[in-house]
Amino acid sequence: MTPADLDQPAFIRVLTADEVTGLGPAADGPLAGLPFAVKDNIDVAGVPTTAACPSRVEPATGSATAVQRLLDAGARPVGKTNMDQFATGLVGTRSPYGACHSVASAAHVSGGSSSGSAVAVAAGVVPLALGTDTAGSGRVPAAFNGLVGMKPTRGLVPTRGVLPAAPSLDCVTTLTRTVALARTALGVLAGHDPADPWSRPAPAALPPGVARRMRVVAVPDGPLDLDPPHRAAWEAALAHAATVARLVPVDVSAFLEAAQLLYGGPFLAERLAAFGQLLEPDHPGLDPVVRRIVLGARPISGADVYRGQQRLAELRAAALPAFLGADALLLPVTPGHPTLAEVAADPVGVNARLGTYTNMVNLLDLCAVAVPAGTRADGLPFGVQLLAPAFADGPLLDLAARWCGEPVDQVPTRSLLAVAGAHLTGQPLNPQLVGLGGRLHARARTAGGYRMYRVPGALPRPGLVRGAGGPPAGIEVEVWDLPAGGLGELLPAVAAPLALGPVELDDGTVVPGFLTDPGGVDATQDISGSGGWRAHLAARIARGAADR
Missing domain, CATH: 3.90.1300.10 (Amidase signature (AS) domain)
Incomplete structure (x- = not known):
């Protein structure tokens, strides 16, 4: 025409x-x-x-x-x-x-x-x-x-x-x-x-x-x-x-x-x-x-x-x-x-x-x-x-x-890491990931069944426990892309009861992430119902409780 x-x-x-x-x-x-x-x-x-x-x-x-x-x-x-x-x-x-x-x-x-x-x-x-x-x-x-x-x-x-x-x-x-x-x-x-x-x-x-x-x-x-x-x-x-x-x-x-x-x-x-x-x-x-x-x-x-x-x-x-x-x-x-x-x-x-x-x-x-x-x-x-x-x-x-419905080129990645709490965007430990050259790869959720607990320490943070009968919709996480060697540099900063382990995401992929030993959590601190760390913090603020 x-x-x-x-x-x-x-x-x-x-x-x-x-x-x-x-x-x-x-x-x-x-x-x-x-x-x-x-x-x-x-x-x-x-x-x-x-x-x-x-x-x-x-x-x-x-x-x-x-x-x-x-x-x-x-x-x-x-x-x-x-x-x-x-x-x-x-x-x-x-x-x-x-x-x-x-x-x-x-x-x-x-x-x-x-x-x-x-x-x-x-x-x-x-x-x-x-x-x-x-x-x-x-x-x-x-x-x-x-x-x-x-x-x-x-x-x-x-x-x-x-x-x-x-x-x-x-x-x-x-x-x-x-x-x-x-x-x-x-x-x-x-x-x-x-x-x-x-x-x-x-x-x-x-x-x-x-x-x-x-x-x-x-x-x-x-x-x-x-x-x-x-x-x-x-x-x-x-x-x-x-x-x-x-x-x-x-x-x-x-x-x-x-x-x-x-x-x-x-x-x-x-x-x-x-x-x-x-x-x-x-x-x-x-x-x-x-x-x-x-x-x-x-x-x-x-x-x-x-x-x-x-x-x-x-x-x-x-x-x-x-x-x-x-x-x-x-x-x-x-x-x-x-x-x-x-x-x-x-x-x-x-x-x-x-x-x-x-x-x-x-x-x-x-x-x-x-x-x-x-x-x-x-x-x-x-x-x-x-x-x-x-x-x-x-x-x-x-x-x-x-x-x-058009094709999309795959985004090249280096080392992926799932984070669920203090390393999320805008949270206190996120600068550690940025300082290592990390980039936000994707927002996601875990596969169903994970539980999240508030763990003790000077810095408020959560711990994920795998296969503990948590919400079917999973827990909110971010997946970060780190340069080669980034995980190794981060590892010394990971304090007990947290440790790196495999985290299954809602799309079926498995990436390293922060997990917690089931024996190292307090059952009274189960916050899985919030669906994620940000939602938990927002709920605490709404209740008028300050993090200590």
Whole structure:
């Protein structure tokens, strides 16, 4: 299919052969010959960057860093895609070039603001398209068109050459039909750009608490605000999730409150600062809804912004502990899939609701990937998103691949060690593992039957006893990957009644871990019912008992 074959305005401009040639000779690289589309708020040298505003006609003097990296990897651009004007919207209808719709239904929105990029991939015009995602603009259209929408960690992919919406939050994203291509594209796009003040280099190793193999996924511990067709699809997605990972319920209220801050609080002022000058004076090419929303930030004061930052910090402190016991958080992408008529009747309200589960991701400095999760009963695509801490992009894509049934390369390991107490992430002895060059390999549980006892000593710690008739669901552990010789260096620090021995995990594998001699424990200190050391400590705090 070509752009001309589409039944909707997915492209603002299709590049001519001369324009493509002007970008330089085709390169040989990992994306050699791959056609791609570019959201029209991202610069392509020699072509205007309209951001869906027709008055912007000056050609870009150079290509955005992201575009240039794709060119250097051998990909070739096809055209610039339609979008919600100035990347302000999640619907795909706020464009003077016309509204896009889902490839599955001419009556339902495509999602925005990366609307044209999603349609171009879903319709088969290109296998890869660049979008942007500040509030969900890459994930919402992915969900509404059955695609993979990768929103990397803020700053991992440079935004130099992107017309800003909210510079501190903007991300360049990819839309693809497979996780494999999203992974390849991210490998090309990621990397520090010293000319971009918002660019951040990825750490040499995964950050503390990020496992190389994600096996535990947090899910909301209560019902969500979902339209009935979405609710049924979400229940089916949860059932599928249980075949991909172990699920743990968490309170997501802090995440959802943080999402409300983006447009319902002072953070809207960043859009006014970024491109408010382009909205004055008014003219027919400006979308009236975009203009009203952004200029509505004028009364916001500096004090309001600082109060908003304080509240966001409080919500971040409440939300992020969800990742202590889980690798990723699973959420639907949107509460529903509105029609174009519903958006026309309430353009602000319907759009605002679409950001319920996406708006907070960049505010909380998370990475995310939207993945297809089947179809609703009415045949419309349904998508979910997996969220993880900053710079967990690689393991998150591996988890997404498992979700989609795509192959995942085995993670090479050195020496594995199962820990259950004071060596867990965030616990007092965890620095011993980090100091030995250890990396968190996976969160897991023991096989059923293990018991956990609180053992005496100056430092509160637990001991595992194997084959003692413990909980069938096992006990929470972390599996750490240590360098050669790491176990030997750790052994002198292991004090009785603990010792190293074989620990069977919930997936049937056996690794060394900390065990306790059954004769060295006090039966009155059996804490197996808590299911893990962290849960035991939390219960003690809740009871008002301080560890001594």
